[in-house]
Amino acid sequence: MWFKPKAVIAVGLAASLAFSGMGETVRADGSVDVSTVSIISKVDEYIEKGGEEAIASLTGIIEVAEEPALPVEEPVEEAVTEATETDAVKYAQFDGKAIAAVETELNIRTDQEQEAEIIGVLYRCGLCDVIEKGDEWTLVESGDCKGYVRTKYLRFGDDAAAWSIENGYSEVATIETDGLNVREQPDEESESLTVVYNGESYPVLEKGDKWTKVKLDDAQEGYVSTEYVTVGFKTSAAVPMEEILAARKAEEEKKAAEEAEKEKTEEKKTADAGKADAKDAAPTEKQEQKTEEATEAATEAATEAATEAATEAPAEEPQKTYAQPAGSAGQDIADYAAQFVGNPYRYGGTSLTDGADCSGFVMSVYAAFGYSLPRVACDQVNTGVEVDMSDLQPGDIIGYGGSYIGHVGIYIGGGQIVHAASSTQGIITQNYDYHTPTKAVRIVNN
Numbered sequence: 001m002w003f004k005p006k007a008v009i010a011v012g013l014a015a016s017l018a019f020s021g022m023g024e025t026v027r028a029d030g031s032v033d034v035s036t037v038s039i040i041s042k043v044d045e046y047i048e049k050g051g052e053e054a055i056a057s058l059t060g061i062i063e064v065a066e067e068p069a070l071p072v073e074e075p076v077e078e079a080v081t082e083a084t085e086t087d088a089v090k091y092a093q094f095d096g097k098a099i100a101a102v103e104t105e106l107n108i109r110t111d112q113e114q115e116a117e118i119i120g121v122l123y124r125c126g127l128c129d130v131i132e133k134g135d136e137w138t139l140v141e142s143g144d145c146k147g148y149v150r151t152k153y154l155r156f157g158d159d160a161a162a163w164s165i166e167n168g169y170s171e172v173a174t175i176e177t178d179g180l181n182v183r184e185q186p187d188e189e190s191e192s193l194t195v196v197y198n199g200e201s202y203p204v205l206e207k208g209d210k211w212t213k214v215k216l217d218d219a220q221e222g223y224v225s226t227e228y229v230t231v232g233f234k235t236s237a238a239v240p241m242e243e244i245l246a247a248r249k250a251e252e253e254k255k256a257a258e259e260a261e262k263e264k265t266e267e268k269k270t271a272d273a274g275k276a277d278a279k280d281a282a283p284t285e286k287q288e289q290k291t292e293e294a295t296e297a298a299t300e301a302a303t304e305a306a307t308e309a310a311t312e313a314p315a316e317e318p319q320k321t322y323a324q325p326a327g328s329a330g331q332d333i334a335d336y337a338a339q340f341v342g343n344p345y346r347y348g349g350t351s352l353t354d355g356a357d358c359s360g361f362v363m364s365v366y367a368a369f370g371y372s373l374p375r376v377a378c379d380q381v382n383t384g385v386e387v388d389m390s391d392l393q394p395g396d397i398i399g400y401g402g403s404y405i406g407h408v409g410i411y412i413g414g415g416q417i418v419h420a421a422s423s424t425q426g427i428i429t430q431n432y433d434y435h436t437p438t439k440a441v442r443i444v445n446n
Contacts, residue, residue, distance in 0.1 A: 091160075097157070098154040098160055101167075104124060105123050121238060122238045126235060126237065129142065136152075143348065145238040171231055173229040173230070176422075178198045182216060182223065182224055183224070200400050201406020202404060236348055236376060253370075325369050331413070333366065334395050336365060337410045340361075362397060380405075381440075386441050
């Protein structure tokens with residue numbers, strides 16, 4: 001701790017007493033009695049007693065300095081930098097987290113070396129929890145993956161938000177209820193411009209406690225009740241390597257099946273050319289009767305066996321089974337996707353059985369047929385060939401959300417889509433125009 005010299009304190013105290021008019025001691029000739037010794041002794045008392053009590057005992061004692069006191073060098077105080085708005089955590093969504101600031105994907109490895117095993121992948125703008133940040137490698141966790149990624153490819157905290165904005169990934173308001181009005185002004189009595197639905201996302205222009213201003217399309221803006229939206233950046237979780245390898249295997253099998261089908265078609269053409277004039281003989285009446293009898297016998301035997309098995313074995317909850325991806329047409333993709341109706345929605349998920357969000361569902365369905373689609377909705381609708389809504393075919397991807405595509409589904413025909421709708425609805429089928437679709441693209445030519 002730093003203290004002023006006693007003499008300086010004495011001067012200060014004397015001056016204070018003098019100006020406060022506290023009873024000077026005056027000689028018979030009228031001159032002032034100056035007693036330096038007395039006041040210095042009182043300074044010791046001032047320091048010891050702590051101020052007021054000592055000051056009271058100094059009444060009548062005044063020190064007059066014959067020369068100006070030397071200036072006292074004040075201690076140098078450390079500069080204090082006041083916190084600014086940018087110093088605080090502005091985007092709570094990225095507090096303690098990071099995103100993959102890459103063009104396509106970032107590998108997650110088991111150890112801090114380039115040769116370590118890859119256990120998963122973070123796609124562009126993929127979100128992860130930061131467990132331990134290092135100069136070269138950072139331990140992260142995302143989805144079902146926990147491992148190391150190169151630090152230089154990550155953006156942390158508010159820097160993640162800044163990078164997202166710079167690269168076109170602005171904050172969006174995700175609707176959390178069905179049939180939410182978009183108002184012209186932040187007022188319940190204001191005119192409703194349109195209605196938006198659960199799971200859809202729109203770019204945020206202004207955030208407020210009661211109202212959030214969103215961009216519906218290039219020409220229209222409006223306000224939605226903040227109570228019914230979640231504001232944040234659209235991100236994705238890491239995809240385990242098992243899923244990626246399964247998708248690659250499916251792609252290889254698809255190519256092999258296409259080659260086999262091509263060879264089979266060529267063989268059939270050759271065989272048909274040699275039998276152009278051949279005709280199948282009609283079955284005789286006797287043959288038809290024998291076939292019918294055999295069919296009846298087989299049916300009765302199967303029914304009897306099934307009845308006995310049901311009687312002897314206790315009833316068990318049947319496990320849901322799924323058909324493997326087969327074929328290559330858009331209808332095949334639509335049929336495959338539709339069988340997952342009833343399974344859960346999970347934000348950031350990509351599992352067709354355990355939970356996926358809208359873009360994760362679309363990506364995983366197409367991956368089963370060997371197609372590698374981007375992870376987020378706004379990128380998926382920029383893949384393939386754009387088609388008119390009047391020319392929709394099964395397998396087409398439909399995007400919703402105005403200028404920012406925040407939701408996608410797969411058209412299955414009959415005016416319906418299958419999509420991972422929301423956490424309350426899960427994977428469902430619904431009329432494709434339950435909300436005005438923005439864009440449709442075709443990945444597979446039927």
